[in-house]
Amino acid sequence: MSLQDILSQAVKQAVKTVYGSDIETIEFQSTRREFAGDITIVIFPMLRIIKGNPVQIGESIGQHLVDHVNEVKAYNVVKGFLNIEIDDSYYVSFFNDISNDLNYGIVKPKKGEKAIMVEYSSPNTNKPLHLGHIRNNLLGYSVAEILKASGKPVYKTQIINDRGIHICKSMLAWSRYGNGATPESTGLKGDKLVGNYYVKFDQDYKKEIEALIAEGKSEEEAKKQAPIMLEAQEMLLKWEAGDEAVVALWKKMNNWVYDGFDITYKNLGVDFDCLYYESKTYLLGKEFIVQGLKQGVFFKKDDGSVWCDLTKDGLDEKIVLRADGTAVYMTQDIGTAIQRIKDYPDVGGMVYTVGNEQDYHFKVLFLILKKLGFDWAENLYHLSYGMVDLPSGKMKSREGTVVDADDLLEEMAATAGQISEELGKLDGYSDQEKQELYKIIGLGALKYFILKVDPRKRILFDPKESIDFQGNTGPFIQYTYARIQSILRKAKRGSSKVSEEIHLHEKEKSLVKQLEVFPVVIQNAANEHSPALIANYTYDLVKEFNSFYQNVSILAADSDDLIDFRVQLSAAVANTIKNAFGLLGIQVPERM
């Protein structure tokens, strides 16, 4: 039983015996530094049930706790706050329990527990990945890991947008100008090569529009009549008809892109358990529209189009099938969701990592799936995140302000290397080992920078100022981990349990307290789908440790018992950093 549970019961008992009333919930918070005590109970909420002076109530509850609970050493009351001091022995025995548990805080997936499918990345296959995809990938991957650590089985997936007019544009431009260029012949990453032809198309398209406008056509007409666009549309029709040559080209170019993406994913450290392709799912969902019509979830308009009336839910009417009977985006998403549950019957919920410009879409999608009566529709979550903005505003491919994912990863490693060299770290390491470390550090800086921010908020990214390596950053935390490893190398670490007689210093106690809440932080992060909670927790832990590290001597303490305890405590902190960062997908180096 956790300390909070023990106290919770005892407080309820105290209120019952002293005032004869029952209270439902008790508000706990950690005691502010300036007051004596470890944990604080807020008395104010109890005033609704017990009438009286909050200070007196605090006094009587506090006295009851001291008398009846072993762990409670003393108490004091400030205004409506009951501060409780916990006996050191509680912390020591708690620490003994966890110090050798390498997976402390991480819950293994329970048998029979319903799985969660987490979708993220989901790129188009006509452009390389950029900074926005990086945020998406990091969030999705991290949330998946956090859910796993909270005891849920997880499938990571993505839906690849591999069909449509945009692909045809790249294909068309390649046919015209490519001269058979391949990633091998050009030395370009496949996604970059294909992306270049997409840009090429756009340039030609613009020229043709200008020419048509010069001939006196309106801009709208020109956009529709540009020959290159008509040709692309024709290609799309051929693709849909299964034209052999078109499909072969489509396959070839998409495979180039996939190879390119794989490299980026690998460098980024993310992975997937299963993949869905839009070319295979875009026809799904129609049968459920028919079913929904029968159920009365949808209705048909005179022109034959099918709609869902969501006005009673405060939304608009939403189309789910075109008049010509073809599927729209919503139809596909309905079909894909259902298909996934068919493919993986143990899945009981899904998380969609998609930018907040699609908030409305997912609100509607979830509502429709609920109306169709699927029980898992209750457990759908749109992990909605804000844009990554540049100081100049939005990233725009046309203006060339897109921050390319591969370039960014390389720059981060280069910056990490530069700083390391300046500081004279890592002398005596081989070039290869250094490069490995620079990657880990650069990636750590980038990932932490993005994940420490609340997903819903926009991120401002200044490529010129780049990302800090000091202060509240990934490298700061990695550095602390590396320093602890250095201590552990030098220490003759005993594995004996710490004597419960030992007296804890303030800094030591606060470290143990900090470790104690790690499992709760994971659960909260899982419930709120927020890696930021883990990031901020880790930072707090590291701050606490650094202060401890600078102010007490670990390897030269005045007794062997104390050295042993401090070394073990350091090890436990390092292990927690490693586990927490693991949930963020950030590696920790043994030395830096």
Place this chain on the structure above:
RNA sequence: GGCUCCAUAGUUCAAGGGAUAGAACAAGAGUUUCCUAAACUUUAGAUCCAGGUUCGAGUCCUGGUGGAGCUACCA
């Protein structure tokens, strides 16, 4: 027009309705005979505006202001 989200030190971020709003960067002042100074210690500096609910509001409600997004038989 309607709807949704955001607004906190000069800057980037924190703060489950709770005590004197926390950090980091930038600015100022210190700390390296000792476990890694990418560190530590320290000074100054903030809740967009106006109401309301509450014992208590950065947090909840209403109305403004400013920013972003959605509001396609596109995906």
